[in-house]
Amino acid sequence: MIVVVGSLNMDLVTYTNRMPVIGETIIGKSFKQIPGGKGANQADAIAKLGSTVRMIGCVGEDVMGETLLESLYKDGVDISMVKRVKGVATGIASITVDSSANNSIIVVPGANNMLSIEDIKEYEQAIQDSDIVVAQLEVPIETVKYVIKSAKLKGKITILNPAPAAELDDDLLSYVDILIPNKTELELLSGLQVSDDNDLYHATQVLLNKGVRDLIVTLGSKGCVHINNSGTRVYPAYKVQAIDTTAAGDSFIGAIAVGLSEGMSYEQVIPFATAVGALTVTKEGAQSSMPLRSEVEAFTRK
Numbered sequence: 001m002i003v004v005v006g007s008l009n010m011d012l013v014t015y016t017n018r019m020p021v022i023g024e025t026i027i028g029k030s031f032k033q034i035p036g037g038k039g040a041n042q043a044d045a046i047a048k049l050g051s052t053v054r055m056i057g058c059v060g061e062d063v064m065g066e067t068l069l070e071s072l073y074k075d076g077v078d079i080s081m082v083k084r085v086k087g088v089a090t091g092i093a094s095i096t097v098d099s100s101a102n103n104s105i106i107v108v109p110g111a112n113n114m115l116s117i118e119d120i121k122e123y124e125q126a127i128q129d130s131d132i133v134v135a136q137l138e139v140p141i142e143t144v145k146y147v148i149k150s151a152k153l154k155g156k157i158t159i160l161n162p163a164p165a166a167e168l169d170d171d172l173l174s175y176v177d178i179l180i181p182n183k184t185e186l187e188l189l190s191g192l193q194v195s196d197d198n199d200l201y202h203a204t205q206v207l208l209n210k211g212v213r214d215l216i217v218t219l220g221s222k223g224c225v226h227i228n229n230s231g232t233r234v235y236p237a238y239k240v241q242a243i244d245t246t247a248a249g250d251s252f253i254g255a256i257a258v259g260l261s262e263g264m265s266y267e268q269v270i271p272f273a274t275a276v277g278a279l280t281v282t283k284e285g286a287q288s289s290m291p292l293r294s295e296v297e298a299f300t301r302k
């Protein structure tokens, strides 16, 4: 069983030919309200790929919160540990996607900011019963620290997606088994600029020296790199027609958790996650773009 601790947001997505500049009003192409939030996306990806998954997080007592929970439940996520907080709005993300599939995002955390250490203590048994615990940085950092440390001390595999980009203290990093940043997040965490393969290697060494066991750096259409103390391996991306890159990282991370919980090696799980990430960019939205296991199997058989 996999536990995901993190955010639930309603994504308010505007599709447009180009991004507006400051002070400009433009006419967009279309608008959609799609369930999202890094935590919820990762939980949703895990459920669709066929693993048992429990989500720990917070929504408000409003229609958006209700819709988010219904959507996760429908996809097979155990939502019994998602709290409904009075007097606070459910988190939202205002997303703009241009015709080249680039996105820009503003997140208003709302209820996600209410997820406390006390809440985690209440659900400690779920962590105890799990094999893998996955967290990101869209809920309070103290809560993330507590979860990762608690899971690691219970002997669980800990996966941290350090997104959105933030600096993290060494104590937290020392309890992370698998850190999955993209390039921007890696730069902020390591304090180094990453312009080429050599920079990337040096930046990852900074984090391995802080006690992270494995690093998987995702590089969008360039694929990803897996680095640990035994070496470095590059995994190219599949060539697909990208429609919307939202949540590629989330589905990739969900797939890593699923594969590891099934006992896959890194050489098996990373190509699996790469296929899941590729399929995600071929569809619009976050949870709406997460592929089913059968779709991944059909795609990799081709």
Ligand code: ADP
Pocket: 182, 217, 218, 219, 220, 221, 222, 223, 224, 236, 237, 238, 239, 240, 242, 245, 246, 247, 248, 249, 250, 252, 273, 274, 275, 276, 277, 278, 281
């Ligand atoms: P994030 O959304 O966190 O920035 P990435 O964009 O790096 O994450 O995507 C995660 C993974 O999804 C990549 O490592 C890659 O395997 C896959 N992926 C992302 N974008 C594309 C793309 N345009 N084409 C094919 N695969 C992609």
